[in-house]
Amino acid sequence: MNAAAPLLLDLDSFLARAEERGTPLDARAADAVLGLLALSRARRRTGLPEPTEELAEELLHTLLPLYVSAAADELPGFVAVLIALADHTHEAGRLNAKRRAKLVARVHELAEGFVQAMTSPRRVTWPRLYGNLLRADGVDAADARAVRDWVAAFAARPYADRHTAHGFALHRGDGPLGEAAYVEALCAERSRQARLLLAGRLEAEALAEQVRPRPGESPLIRDAPAGEPDDELEAWYDEQAGILADRWTAAGLDALLRGPYAHLAPGGGVPAPLLTLAGAMAEQHLEMYGDDFAPMPPAPLPATPEEQAARLRAVPLPRLLEQAAVEPEGADERTRELALAAGFLVPAHDGALSAGPSAETWREGGPAELTGLALNVLGALLAQLAEEEETAEDFAGEHLLTLYLLCERSGMTQSVARLAAQEDMWFVPPERENTPDGTVPATGDYELPDLRALSEILGIPGLTEADREGLRSPAARLVCLMDRLAALGVTERTGDALSLTPLGSSLLRDALLLGLGGEAADVFPSWAQMLAWDAERLVTAARYWPKPVARRTLGGWLALQGPGGWTALFGALAAGGPLEEGARRRALLGVLDGMAVPGEALHALLADRVLGGWAEHTLHALGHPPVTSAVPLSARAVYLVDELEAIRLAASLDHRMTAGPDQEEPELFADLHAGFDKAAADWPGGGPALLTALARADPYTSAFLAQQLSQHPDRTTAEQARRAWRTFRTSSTARSPHTTKPAKRAGGKRKRR
Template identity: 70%
Template sequence: MTTARHATPFPLDVDSFLARAEERGAPLDARAAEAVLGLLVLGGARRRTGLPEPTEELAKQLLHLLLPLYVSATAQELPGFVTALVSLADHTHEAGRLNAKRHAKLVARVHELAEGLGQAMTSHDRLTWPRLYGNLVRAAGVDPNDPRAVRDWLETFAARPYAERNAALGFVASSSPNGPLSEAAYAQALCAERSRQARPLLTARLEAVTTAGAPAGEPDDAREDWYDEQAGALADRWTAAGLDTLLRGPFAHLAPGGGDAPGRPLLALVEAMAVQHMEMYGEVLAPMPPAPLPGSPQEQAALLRAAPLPQLLARAAADPEGVDERTRELALASGFLVRRKPGGAPSTGPSAEAWRDGGPAELTGLALNLFGALLAQLAEEEETAEQFDGENLLTLYFLSERAGAAQSVARLAALNDMWFIPPDHESDPDPTVQATGTYELPDPQALSAVLGLPALTESDRTDLIPGAARLARLMDRLEGLGVTQRSGDALTLTPLGTSLLRDALLLGIGGEAADVFPTRDQVLAWDAERLVAGAQWWSKGAARQSVADWLTAHGTHGWTPFFQALSADRPEEEPARRRALLATLDATAVPDDALHELLPDPVLGGWAEHTLHVRGQVPDTSAVPLSARAVHLVDELEAVRRTASLAHRLTAAPEQEEPALFAALHAAFDKAASTWPGGAPALLAALIGADPYTAAFLAQQLAHHPDRTTADQARRAVRTSGTTRSPGRKKPAKRAAGKRKRR
């Protein structure tokens, strides 16, 4: 219905509603009332009285979802929307469609929800471009009902320097010096994505209600155009006159995110990085190990400006026809180029301006967006195609776990191809591979050394060539953005690459930086418990470096709290994982006094006793609890079992199962039992009491011990443990299942 003041594309008697409010002596703001009525209709409200009938659910949707999505308003205007909603509840009650009890409950709920309206309407987490610019128009004192005035303001705004416009939009960088530098760019990308989704949602809601003048029997394109036009008319009345057409037309560069939506690759990368971290660690959310980072935001900006790929895309923005198709498509995906109309010629996009005029924060956001677009492109191209979704990011995540240490292309390719690589084997990249040019795998002998797989043949090497060549091509392409660096067989995630992945993870997971991806200085400032809680999940090399740095920084006073953290009782954790950090220590660096003080510890006393014996010293054995010796034996016997299992996997025929009881474990257990008080059964009971989780895997083998009492006790331990996964492992990831190398 058309009214004197307003026009709506669906039957809605706004004037009568406003008149009745005036009769009650409580006049309403006309714009707020129309928005409340219209959005409730679009929310699916019943209209038995001719006006929408509010409910508690609809009130929540209106105040916390629809108003923050579609309506611009100053803080002073917000109470008018709540008043209009309460007035509508009163009208519904007076019309007999809401009894007194339900009316009182609804009004109380509206006032309760109103407490969160201000936050919802001012939060950048709820903004869309039309709402944001509508707010700016109002804040500038421009008449939002005057389309000429709105256009003049946009022209003036567009002419302002890039930095001034960014500041006016209010998307600010993280206040934490170690927070994500791209936080403002991420907020803008979210705004763009909400804007992209809000328009078709509004159109769909319009189609779902009875509309005045809707074309009947017209082609689908005509109907879609009509509903889109009506949605634009509503958007203008709820934000500022003419704003919808302007932001979708001549001023689209001020509101990036339509069509192919520059910024969406950034969002995809942030989500994928968070998902990858969750898949690796589950609910633990352990922090990543610290890795080298650029020294400052300015240094990071300089690294980005020196990278060849964004320079190439900036040239593409200036001359779209002067670059190859792959570069043009990447420029479109990353916002250096845009198509104003579907199928139209590409023109300069918003990323080109950010590249030209942006500071470190803007450049970092641009780089993250380009990073996401590049990964998506590489996943689709034949020479770098993924075998499963997210494979390329998983490879980068693996590199980030190595904390900047160079990795072997051959080793990483073997892991990607699901070869069985001895998990504890450590080796440097092969130095004989040519530093530049097309990557070539090392010869079989060198490949054996790198992978820890004995007697590899030329046939084995041939099997690995496709995967290694693909990986090298992938990393060489990523080097164009400056995030990776390859020299021969040595592959490194650069400080810039680490910083960008760190930003993505911080944005995706949230929380404090030190809890997700700490810097080296943050780790040095941790207490011992926090260090151990994080480092227990890191690769041996990363843990070794971080623990050594922490102990050096804390001096002689650091050893006692470090050992206390290792031996602390954490029932929810696998205790052997913490104790495994002992293997990262330079045992010769542990002060003698610290070892002697550790002898009475019920968990680590046996390790201290053993270490002192190795040094040729005579410890006070009477100070060592029997439980500590049992813990040390658990770890020693588990090491024997794992070594025997590894040797079997490397040498046995493909279908040959492991022996029921490894001879080496049998011998080691019997040797320990020969001097243990009470013999083998007592030792097994002590092992289970010391570490039930790890001892359960020993018990699986010892259930086949020739001594019947020991075997029976071991079988009972297996039945009660419920353990099915090997100790000392992370939550399985996509690559973790593996397969044995074909021989």
């Protein structure tokens, strides 16, 4: 075996010694273990690499799963080689008995993870995969002719058979439909990185031997060149990496998968757009919500995989890319670039373009394969749009952020003008309903709404024609972006009305779930998943959703639960927590339809120490005033905390929207002053007692009321407010880290024209 190897290791003597001891070793396993350890810069003072615990872990959990094909029953042979090598190192005097025992124990500990890594579909490379498949078919992997015949026969098998043989089909229930395509893309990327890593280790070892050889160690790399041009050196080390890859997988396989059968191992050039998209989507979610996998709101999705496939086949962009694969010279430059990035076209060594693997997937693929194809096209399209002049991004990932924010709106229709203003960093009141302008023409070039309608949509009074003109360019860029995405069926727009399609929500859902991995099973739930939640899970998620989305989702959940659902929901809404947790939960009361709450549920809620005041107020609004003595004073304090805080926030927002640029907020808003005095007039003990009750009801929310009320003209009330504010600022509550979900990113600076 040594004669054909690019590594100078005395493998035969090592195998012969094992044979003499009556513990024969598998030659191919020994070749791989010794070679990979040597390329990991293991010391070789005994003539063979000397294992350590760290090197053993890297070998078993990283390197062997990158480079070696092996059936499950062959895996113990690799562990046996490593233990035999530890024994050899001990016998040579380079490892004492205690360290040898510790190393062997560690190898046995690592063995279980080694088996998992070697058998996981997410850990294969193309050479490993095909090496495993041909061995399973009984092919002699050392016979290059037999390997070539098997590969040729495999290539002739139907598309569906080949994909089934790969073992990537992993879709389960509500999981991402594109999971198989994602695992295939991981295989392609691991293959690419493995080849680069192996060639790099060969070159690094050869360079180290030439520049600073280690005492007592003979050369490892056979006939390593020196002083050649960089491209020649790169080609030589790449060739040597191919020789090693064949020894550890199957003879001649490397040349086949990089030559006439390259279509069987796609993705060797750059990372698949699908991987980039999934990673970016996950990064965006973690930036927004932290690492607690907070769920996004459910959105309308295609009902079945077959419906999703039908929607994909009905959109124009994949058909355009398929045509480019048939006639590359007939496609425009933009289409050819996209077809290359998405795998519909591949370049030959002579520069000619031919149909790539995505063209076959489009023709032959089922729902899962088409979904993976669409994710690749979407990732490639976003990258292209980020660079083109009409849609160039102001910062990396800007377009994905736009799509992510549309996901948060759960497929609900948005106003182009409003979204463009938000992207241009205008300060747009966040609580305002996002209703598109119906007067914008449905066809032709997009036109912003007139000034009156624009002010209404944005919630910004007094806009001028100059303001409208300043929004024209951001709106045009957004429309161009959305209309290009509409060609893939991701978005749809009519005039000023814009939304994600069910197909778009499904593709972005897949990208997010794939990027976050198995721990985030319901981070973007389907409606069926959401309807199966209990009330606590629903409220925990919905407290951060936009109000129109929360209204629709809670309404759907309650409709399924029946009357008993109200009791469970109220229990979850009444739950408190650190900092603003309780207030966020109670804010969902504002999205409920009071008319729909059963009267008996409201009357039963009157005695609740948290929500009794809200129930009392709702019954008054419905014309059914309750027996007021049933409501605890603490519940009325909770209701007043929320009511006064709403007044404060509204006054602050009104000031921001109408005041001059240098005009600071008043120390005490007039509306808050009036609202507090009105409540204090009916509260036992007046203003100071009310402040105490508010602080007990919700220390976090009441603290910001107290800060303003410290300027109250009544000295007793003002002093009580200052005391409450000081108490909050020095309390553990104020100083503790935020134990609930972090606030969402503001999105950068805001401007108002």
